[in-house]
Amino acid sequence: MNALPHPVLNVVGVSKSFGAVEVLSDISFQVGKGETVCVLGPSGSGKSTLLRCINWLEKPDAGHVYxxxxxxxxxSAGVVMNDRRLSQIRTRIGMVFQHFALWPHLTVLQNLIEAPLQVQRRPRAEIHEEALALLAKVGLHDKRDAFPARLSGGQKQRVGIxxxxxxxxxxxxxxEPTSALDPELVGEVLVVMRDLAHEGMTMVIVTHEMTFAREAATRVLFLDRGRMVETGTPDQFFSRPATERARQFLQRYAAEAVTAQR
Structure with missing residues (x-):
């Protein structure tokens, strides 16, 4: 893979083990500005751990993230950052979780306003205006005063975005932003994510939604047993996979999709 001149994200040789179990092994890749990179692979292949290592919710055992x-x-001297500095960097890495992680005691609008106000110390009026615009963007302007308990799973995930x-x-x-949703709610979240991809938001997405990955990704990373087996464009990966393991994965997915439609 050719190096990008100014990547937004640069992951270099990241490895992670939990006890004797190696979850990630020497993972390296870059993400350029405006790219949508979908991380695919079977359950237990290390995809979620990779995301958590990117923002240091999990500390890698080896490697670097930039x-x-x-x-x-x-x-740059190899010293672990203090919590304040790490928190500052994390404000520049947004995270959308599988199980929403909204604050239940705050309204939808308050969920959007709290972090920019408390962490970034931006003017309240500016944050309020932007939050309303974002809720309109994800189709939830009318839910701004609702509490999370009154929302569907798809609505909660759109608030999370x-x-x-x-x-x-x-x-x-x-x-895996859609894995906790009922099937009929998945589409409303994927529409928002597709829009972000088309608008050039830089994203790394762990997903099992193969159709979405094929349509929206600029690049696919395929992980298996903690190793990056293959990377390429969606057309290359889905139409002409380079490895036998990727072919097996896609064949199994296709078979499961046919079974689910019956």
Whole structure:
């Protein structure tokens, strides 16, 4: 893979183990500005752990992560960053979780406003205006005064996306954002994500939604057993996979999709 001149994200040789179990092994890749990179692979292949290592919710055992050329988690001298500095960098990496992670005691609008106000110390009027615009963007302007308990799963996830965007991140990470949703609610979340891809938001998305990955991704990373087996454009990966393991994965997915339609 050719090196990007100014990648937004640069992951270099990241490895992670939990006890004797190696979850990630020497993962390296770059994400350019405006790219949508979908991370695919079977369950247990290390996809979610990779995202958590990118923003240092999990500390990698080896390797480095850079956001717009700045190291994440450790300084350029290799010293682990203090919590304040790491928190500052994390404000530039948005994260959309599988299970929403909304604050239940705050309204939808308050969920969007809280972090920009408390962490970034931006003017309240500016944050309020942007939050309303983001809720309109994800189709939830009329839910601004509702509490999360009154929302459907798809609505909660759209609020989660808007909340991540409210921090004006350089990079947006999605950890299987539709896997906790009922099938009929998946589409409303994918529409928002497709729109973000078309608008040039820089994103890394862990997903099992193969149709979405084929349509919206600029590049696909395929992980298996903690290793990056294959990377390429969606057309290359889905039409002409280079490895036998990728072919097996796609054949199994196709068979499961046919079974689900019966």
């Amino acid at each position: 956001l717009n050329g700045e190291p994440v988690g450790v300084t 808007a909340r991540a965007l409210a921090m004006r991140p350089d990079l947006l990470l999605f950890d």
